[in-house]
Amino acid sequence: MLNLNFDYKTVVKTSERVEWTLDDVLPEGTRLDFSRLFLPPVLVPGAELTFLSDAEQRLRNHITSNAYLNLFAFVEEYIIAMALQHAHAEMFGDHDAIRALCRFADEETKHQALFKRYCAAFDRDFGHPCDVLSSPAEVAGVILGKAPIAVMLVTLHLELITQLHYTDSVKDNAAIDPLFAKLLKCHWIEESQHARIDQLELQKLTRGVDRAQLQLAVDDYVELLGAFDGLLKSQAEMDCATFERASQRGLSDEQRKALAGVQHRNYRRLFLHAGLVHKMFLETLGSLDPDARARVAGLAGTYA
Ligand SMILES: [Fe+2]
Numbered sequence: 001m002l003n004l005n006f007d008y009k010t011v012v013k014t015s016e017r018v019e020w021t022l023d024d025v026l027p028e029g030t031r032l033d034f035s036r037l038f039l040p041p042v043l044v045p046g047a048e049l050t051f052l053s054d055a056e057q058r059l060r061n062h063i064t065s066n067a068y069l070n071l072f073a074f075v076e077e078y079i080i081a082m083a084l085q086h087a088h089a090e091m092f093g094d095h096d097a098i099r100a101l102c103r104f105a106d107e108e109t110k111h112q113a114l115f116k117r118y119c120a121a122f123d124r125d126f127g128h129p130c131d132v133l134s135s136p137a138e139v140a141g142v143i144l145g146k147a148p149i150a151v152m153l154v155t156l157h158l159e160l161i162t163q164l165h166y167t168d169s170v171k172d173n174a175a176i177d178p179l180f181a182k183l184l185k186c187h188w189i190e191e192s193q194h195a196r197i198d199q200l201e202l203q204k205l206t207r208g209v210d211r212a213q214l215q216l217a218v219d220d221y222v223e224l225l226g227a228f229d230g231l232l233k234s235q236a237e238m239d240c241a242t243f244e245r246a247s248q249r250g251l252s253d254e255q256r257k258a259l260a261g262v263q264h265r266n267y268r269r270l271f272l273h274a275g276l277v278h279k280m281f282l283e284t285l286g287s288l289d290p291d292a293r294a295r296v297a298g299l300a301g302t303y304a
């Protein structure tokens with residue numbers, strides 16, 4: 001049983017207070033500054049890639065940062081659909097919930113537009129084609145076919161890690177590009193409300209659900225993480241191709257393998273491991289079922 005000290009009305013109130021517009025954050029035609037690091041190095045470590053020069057490590061940082069934003073835009077595709085489905089399920093019911101869920105969908109659509117605008121600017125200024133995951137609608141269809149509790153758990157997982165990356169590593173970090181930091185700050189501000197809506201919706205979805213049903217939902221959640229890991233591996237391989245193109249340097253098979261391995265490990269840590277060890281995520285699961293919490297916490301080592 002989830003005991004929450006907030007409701008849909010307070011979430012909407014906060015959301016209205018902190019909202020921003022796309023043009024405030026990233027006006028059309030903004031040029032990117034490639035002399036700076038985008039993501040903080042602590043989020044994309046790779047000191048063991050000793051065959052890369054400092055300039056090439058910065059290039060790797062830029063490629064990863066672009067893919068990182070694209071990954072958020074990618075998963076937001078299913079989150080928009082999910083929020084609208086939940087709003088529809090409330091039709092003629094709780095209007096505070098409908099408002100919160102419609103704002104949730106609207107904000108995610110705005111985030112997607114922000115990230116796509118940034119990635120388009122990246123493509124324009126980077127000077128080389130940058131390979132990133134495509135077909136988000138196809139993946140959204142697979143995710144939305146899973147148990148609604150599992151879909152909401154994956155969403156809560158993702159929305160909590162977004163916040164964690166910002167608060168732990170980006171906030172007040174003077175070493176990185178201020179524009180990239182501003183993007184992540186604006187995203188974090190609104191994601192904080194989304195994580196609350198996820199919890200309120202989980203509370204609703206799990207009312208009257210027995211342990212067996214909850215376990216099936218956790219099965220789906222675990223399966224979705226595994227599928228996501230496959231996508232992260234593909235992104236890591238694409239990063240290698242982009243790196244070779246942009247650096248105009250051919251890597252040996254061994255170097256390519258090492259670079260792909262570091263990229264995959266970093267994405268796993270960022271998107272999977274960070275959620276599996278997140279205090280609030282585990283507490284939420286634990287209040288639904290202590291066994292589910294233990295099972296999910298036990299998975300963290302797989303994605304470390
Ligand atoms: Fe978002």
Ligand SMILES: [Fe+2]
Nearest residue numbers: 108159191194
């Ligand atoms: Fe969100």
